[in-house]
Amino acid sequence: MRNNPPKIITYLANLPLNLLLYATLIVPFALMIYLAFLAWNPAAGINWWEAPFTGVNNFIRALSDSRFIAALGRTAAFVVIVVTIEFFLGLALAYFMLEEFKGKKISLSLIIYPLMLPWVVVALIFYLFFQDYGPMNNVFLKLIIGESAQNIHWFLSSTTAFISLIIADVWQWTPFIFLVMYSGLSAVSKRLIEAAQVLGASSRTIFWRIQLPLIKPLVLIAVVLRALEAFKVFDIAYVMTGGGPGTSTETISLYIYRVAIEYHDISYAAALSLIVLIILVIIIRSFIWYSFERGVKR
Amino acid sequence: MNHKIISKFTRYLVIIIFLSWILIPVLWMVTLAFKSYPEWRVAYFFPKEPTFMNFILIFEPKQIVGMMGATALVDPVTLPFINSLLVVGASTVLSVIIGFFTAYGASRYNSPGPFSLFFTLLTRMLPPATFVTPIMVYYSNLKLLDSHLGLIMLYSAVTVTYGIWILKGFIDQVPIEWEQAALLEGASHLQVVFRVTLPIVKSGLVVSGLFIFLLNWAELLFALVLTNVQAVTLPVHISKYVGAVGQLYGPQAALGILSSLIPVIIGYIIQKHLVTAFTFGMVR
Numbered sequence: 001m002r003n004n005p006p007k008i009i010t011y012l013a014n015l016p017l018n019l020l021l022y023a024t025l026i027v028p029f030a031l032m033i034y035l036a037f038l039a040w041n042p043a044a045g046i047n048w049w050e051a052p053f054t055g056v057n058n059f060i061r062a063l064s065d066s067r068f069i070a071a072l073g074r075t076a077a078f079v080v081i082v083v084t085i086e087f088f089l090g091l092a093l094a095y096f097m098l099e100e101f102k103g104k105k106i107s108l109s110l111i112i113y114p115l116m117l118p119w120v121v122v123a124l125i126f127y128l129f130f131q132d133y134g135p136m137n138n139v140f141l142k143l144i145i146g147e148s149a150q151n152i153h154w155f156l157s158s159t160t161a162f163i164s165l166i167i168a169d170v171w172q173w174t175p176f177i178f179l180v181m182y183s184g185l186s187a188v189s190k191r192l193i194e195a196a197q198v199l200g201a202s203s204r205t206i207f208w209r210i211q212l213p214l215i216k217p218l219v220l221i222a223v224v225l226r227a228l229e230a231f232k233v234f235d236i237a238y239v240m241t242g243g244g245p246g247t248s249t250e251t252i253s254l255y256i257y258r259v260a261i262e263y264h265d266i267s268y269a270a271a272l273s274l275i276v277l278i279i280l281v282i283i284i285r286s287f288i289w290y291s292f293e294r295g296v297k298r
Numbered sequence: 299m300n301h302k303i304i305s306k307f308t309r310y311l312v313i314i315i316f317l318s319w320i321l322i323p324v325l326w327m328v329t330l331a332f333k334s335y336p337e338w339r340v341a342y343f344f345p346k347e348p349t350f351m352n353f354i355l356i357f358e359p360k361q362i363v364g365m366m367g368a369t370a371l372v373d374p375v376t377l378p379f380i381n382s383l384l385v386v387g388a389s390t391v392l393s394v395i396i397g398f399f400t401a402y403g404a405s406r407y408n409s410p411g412p413f414s415l416f417f418t419l420l421t422r423m424l425p426p427a428t429f430v431t432p433i434m435v436y437y438s439n440l441k442l443l444d445s446h447l448g449l450i451m452l453y454s455a456v457t458v459t460y461g462i463w464i465l466k467g468f469i470d471q472v473p474i475e476w477e478q479a480a481l482l483e484g485a486s487h488l489q490v491v492f493r494v495t496l497p498i499v500k501s502g503l504v505v506s507g508l509f510i511f512l513l514n515w516a517e518l519l520f521a522l523v524l525t526n527v528q529a530v531t532l533p534v535h536i537s538k539y540v541g542a543v544g545q546l547y548g549p550q551a552a553l554g555i556l557s558s559l560i561p562v563i564i565g566y567i568i569q570k571h572l573v574t575a576f577t578f579g580m581v582r
Contacts, residue, residue, distance in 0.1 A: 009487050013403025016396040017414055017458065024455040025421055025429070032432035048435060096312045107313055109569060115576075116565030117558050118516035120533040124554045127540055128330060128547060129323045132341075138341045173322065176576060183573050192484060221577055225423075232425040235518045235533075239540050241436060252518070253427035260431040260524060273428040284423055288416075 035270035043264045046095045051267070059273030067247060070270060071255040078162075078251065079230045082169045083223060090177030093205060096180075098185055112175045113200070113282030119172070123239035126168040130154035130240075161241045165249060173226060180222035185213035224287050231280070252276060331551035338547040353551035359549070367537040375553060378535035383556075385446055385531060386495045386514040389453035396454065396498075397461020402491060404462065405469040406477075418459035419578065426456070426519045436522050444526040452520055457510045464509065464571075468502030469495060508564045509575040515561055532557045 036058055040051035046104070075238055097104070111210045114122065130136050137151045188211050196206050234253035237243055243250035243258075250258075256276070260269035325343065331352050334343040347426065359372040376486070421429070434443070444450035472495055480494045481487070518533040524533060536553050539546065568575070 010403055010407050013399045013407070014414070015399075017400045017418070017462075020392075020396055020451065020455050021414065021417060021460065024433070024451045028415070028429060029433040029435045031380075031436055032429065034432045035432060036434065092312070093316060096309045099309075101306070101309065107317060109566070110317055110320060112569060113562065113565055114559045115572065116512060118518075118561060120516065120518050120536045121554045121558050122535060124540060124550060125323050125327050128327055128551060128554075131547070133339050135322050137327045139446060171320070175320075179573050180434065180577065181354050188569075195543075225577060228423045232427070234425070234427060238518070239520075242541065253425050256427045256431070257519065258524070259432070261395045266431060266435060271432055276428050277424060280428075281420070282426055284420065 004064045032273060035267050036274050037271075040266055040267040040269040042266060048266070054267075058268050059275065061268065062272055062275055065251070068252075068255060070247070071250050071252045072276070074162075075231060075233065075252040078166065078169075080231060083227050084281070085166070085170050086174045086177045086226065087223060088218075090176045090181055092178050093174070093178045094181040094185055097182055100103055106242070112179055114172045115171070115175050115179070119235035120239060122168055122172045123236040126164065126236070127240045130164050136243050156245060158245055161245060161249045164240060165233070165236055168240065169230065169233065171191070173230070176226060177222055180218055181215065183210050184218040188214050196282070206285050228284065310563060327551045330547055331555050335548065335549055338545075352548040353556075355549045356552050356556065372539060373530075373535070375532070375535060375556065378530045379530045379556070381446065381529055381530040383454065385449045385529065386511055387459070389450045389514055390507050390511045392450065393454040393458040393461045393510050394465075394503055397458050397465050398496070398503065400458070400462045401465035401469055402495065405466050411540045415462070418455075418462065421456050422459045422578075426517075427476050430520060430523045433520075434581075437524060443524060444528050446529050448524060449521060449529055449531070451512045453517065454523070456520075457513055459578065460504045460510055460513070460575060464484065464506040464575055465499065465502050467574065468499040472498050484507070505568055505575070508568050509571070512561055512564055512568075515557075 020238055026140055037053055037055060038048065038051040039054040039057070040046070042047050042048075083091065097107070097111075118126075128134055132151050135173060136154065141152070154164045193206055194212060195208055201209070232253060233251045234257070237251045237254050238257075241249045243254050247255075256269055256272050259265050259272060329343050330338070330344060332348040332350070333340075334347060334349045334351060337345055356375045359374055400414075431451065435553060436444045437448050443507065475492045476498075477494055480490050516533065517531075519533040521529075521534045522537065525531065536550075539550055539553055567571075576581075
């Protein structure tokens with residue numbers, strides 16, 4: 001059956017996907033490449049097919065656009081910081097959750113439920129959480145610093161506003177890293193661990209020398225997927241800080257959104273998108289090569 | 299023995315700290331939703347006189363203006379809620395159906411070329427902001443802006459990849475001998491697909507459908523750009539509530555609860571499959 005598929009079946013199997021992809025995504029992707037080389041602003045009252053070409057002007061403008069470079073750097077910093085924190089928190093939590101104990105089942109369900117909440121709701125939760133009378137000032141800061149803690153106006157200074165975004169992201173996504181590591185670690189064969197115990201290895205040695213190396217490929221996948229997801233960061237910045245104060249928490253997604261929607265500079269937004277896309281496609285392609293294809297060729 | 303008790307104690311301590319870190323922000327939102335206007339800016343958690351006023355206000359917001367320092371008229375949540383159900387429901391069904399066909403072809407005949415598979419994976423990994431601009435231009439030429447159809451098509455296109463990968467995992471586990479046996483009995487190829495394979499992977503359809511529902515329910519950016527009045531979804535409504543209307547903490551919290559009810563129920567049902575789903579089946 002595998003050797004001789006009837007043509008009609010393979011054709012039917014692919015038709016719906018291709019129709020959908022061409023109708024909604026592939027045509028716009030082609031359009032984006034075209035738009036990026038135009039000088040078009042819909043406010044001028046002409047259609048995009050009537051707009052003049054400007055060659056690579058949009059791209060040159062992007063390279064000297066300090067707001068764009070700053071947003072790109074800020075987003076990259078955000079990705080590195082949140083992924084690092086989430087990695088170590090997730091790892092520690094997976095280590096502590098591994099053995100059986102009373103209340104494990106309920107703890108597991110509670111730990112992973114931030115993953116299911118809509119990102120806007122997470123943004124809303126932390127928008128309320130960081131208000132002057134919210135629990136960040138009144139519970140956590142007082143626990144850490146003591147009763148003398150002053151209320152911090154989290155969204156009014158650029159550093160604390162950025163930190164509040166990091167905290168919201170870490171809150172929602174540490175469970176993801178935890179979940180991948182936890183399911184990887186609990187799949188490691190019990191016999192292997194027992195054998196090591198018989199040979200006299202301590203539980204710490206077993207964790208670092210046996211369990212962790214075995215789940216390394218899983219951890220790599222989780223970290224890369226998380227990093228790509230973190231790079232998208234839009235919802236929490238849009239809802240919690242609005243990119244502010246000033247443009248100090250503006251992420252790359254938020255900046256492109258603003259150029260396109262608020263400044264109506266469509267062709268420039270298309271050029272910015274293309275630059276980001278090319279960077280990301282190179283990263284994703286090399287990840288796919290590194291994790292799937294490298295092994296095949298070896 | 300002593301060492302064991304200490305490690306047990308540390309474990310409970312770490313887990314309790316982490317759980318309270320997860321729960322306190324949510325608890326704050328939940329209790330805030332039941333606080334009356336004078337209590338929105340207080341530092342304690344539990345309202346002295348719990349009220350449902352905030353939930354009524356998000357459905358009938360006219361009274362907010364003037365009374366509670368709101369600066370603009372807000373729309374009731376009814377239309378966005380219905381839109382979300384409609385758009386997300388329809389796009390989920392569409393992506394599961396298309397995902398099933400593609401996954402079947404991929405599993406049995408290796409059929410969709412690497413380009414389609416890479417492309418669907420890519421659109422899921424790239425930031426939506428990087429391709430929403432041309433979609434907006436394209437939709438405005440097709441008169442699809444602010445329409446349910448436009449959102450449904452886009453939502454299913456960007457989540458179909460989960461349908462493909464999750465369902466491919468399920469279909470791979472159906473023994474090919476069963477299909478061959480049915481063919482020998484005289485069934486046609488189409489009958490094999492619909493009468494043999496489809497019923498077996500029913501639970502896969504449910505898992506992928508619920509997961510895709512979860513993702514589309516949360517989607518903000520596409521809806522923000524592509525809708526305006528008619529097709530506004532719940533996340534867009536929430537972002538408007540926070541941005542434009544000022545410090546209506548109580549109703550905002552109520553909105554948050556309203557829009558997390560469905561995801562929390564779905565999440566509880568599919569929690570065993572979450573890892574597989576989030577990682578495109580790369581991690582099982």
